[in-house]
Amino acid sequence: MKSFISSAITAAALATLLNACQPTADVGKNGTTLDVDALANDIEARIKPDVMGYQIVVFADGSLRASRAGGNARRAADAPERKMDIGDKINVASVSKTVTAAALLHALNAKNVSVDSPVWSYLPKHWPLHSSIKTITFRQLLAMRSGFPKNVLSDYGSLKAAMIVGATSSRLTFSYQNMNFALMRFLIPNVAGGYSITPMPDNASAQKISEVEQKQAQEYTDAYMNYCQLNVFDKIGIAPNMACKPTDANPALCYKWAAPNGNGTDWGDMSLTNAERGWNMSALQMATFMNALHHTYKILPKNVADAMRRDTLGYDNANIMTGTGLKYIEKNGGYPASNNAGEVGAWLFGFENEVYVAVLVNSDPKPNTSVWTDVVAAFDAWYK
Structure with missing residues (x-):
């Protein structure tokens, strides 16, 4: 609690x-x-x-x-x-990104997940993913070296859409993109576990997908903020x-x-x-x-x-x-x-x-x- x-x-x-x-x-x-x-x-x-x-x-x-x-x-x-x-x-x-980085590293350390592990399996399960997403690591997000496209907005729908596009530039190059850290709103609760996120039903209609995603947007936000409160802010x-x-x-x-x-x-x-x-x-x-x-x-x-x-x-x-x-x-x-x-x-x-x-x-x-x-x-x- x-x-x-x-x-x-x-x-x-x-x-x-x-x-x-x-x-x-x-x-x-x-x-x-x-x-x-x-x-x-x-x-x-x-x-x-x-x-x-x-x-x-x-x-x-x-x-x-x-x-x-x-x-x-x-x-x-x-x-x-x-x-x-x-x-x-x-x-x-x-x-806020430094707070988020500390929270993500706390979750990874607590679950013995390497910072060099791929992130894709910790994204919402029903999101369609470009093949390049499956090789992006936590470290690359934290260091702004994911290769993600520029100027993606940070809301649920925009981030989901960006996963279909995938990485569009070299990961050897630093590129300051807010979406690297916006995605951690989903990653932290899924790495940590123990948070209740409404699952997407199989063969859901477009209306049902929209309803569930609206719930998920709030649930992931609440879970992220709860994790930061308990494991970052409460510590200070x-x-x-x-x-x-x-x-x-x-x-x-x-x-x-x-x-x-x-x-x-x-x-x-x-x-x-x-x-x-x-x-x-x-x-x-x-x-x-x-x-x-x-x-x-x-x-x-x-x-x-x-x-x-x-x-x-x-x-x-x-x-x-x-x-x-x-x-x-x-x-x-x-x-x-x-x-x-x-x-x-x-x-x-x-x-x-x-x-x-x-x-x-x-x-x-x-x-x-x-x-x-x-x-x-x-x-x-x-x-x-």
Whole structure:
């Protein structure tokens, strides 16, 4: 069963975590002590002028060391106007993929299924499959090297149709396609087992197929979210009842500079297109997730979590270098202001000196600025 924690307990746990911050950690060169507050201050100084609202959270050496929040969560056009809080949850877009990767690897590890196993037998049984589907592995999905076609939507019907088309390009080439992770909405429950999914009757009519598939779409979504809650979010201690839609009263909204006085957006309910997107999280939850995944190993065994870093499974970049010579992993998520009422930007960073940074902003950055560049520049100035 899902575990449920009252909002009062959540608030108390959050307050305890924030109040326990010790700003220094032995994460400098040769184990020297550094002031993590200074890193958070520099990141904040760099991004604050360029976005409408922001959250910054830094873990170092296994503990929360610094957090910042500022700007507007809601503007005057969306009363009640209010400031951003460190606990505000926003749709983190493709950062959801890292959560999904952790959940899939958890299920594979629990069932002793190799990441190099083919995925096809864990798809809905009645889906027609192109022959190329039978050789695509879990690793290829996780690493965005499946060869799937571009711009496939993430709903049930679009994913089913894409299985008939199959892979259309080389699997040796990285190609960022959301459907790789959208398919994990089906794979995770089927690998894990124990979830009730309505079976498709033999010789079903077109009407019956449609009826069953509508049920399956919801059942797979519910099963995926339940697995993530139990095996990812419940492990980090401050993420009860997570959802792929806004659940707070007067949630933080996202805006764009092109319409500074316009209404913002909360992105709505993405439950039926989730796994590749959709989770509503705060930067505090994002950073705590990273720390639990790669430092305390509460979600995955060390060897599996290390493989995520080494093989770029669920990340955009791994083993890239800072200017000071440290490797780091990075995942970005966002929905652009160019074709939306607002923009969200979410970033996860994991530096090899056990510093984990999460940044969440609720608008497009001003022209010629970059949150990613700002975070790495601040890290280099701090670590040198």
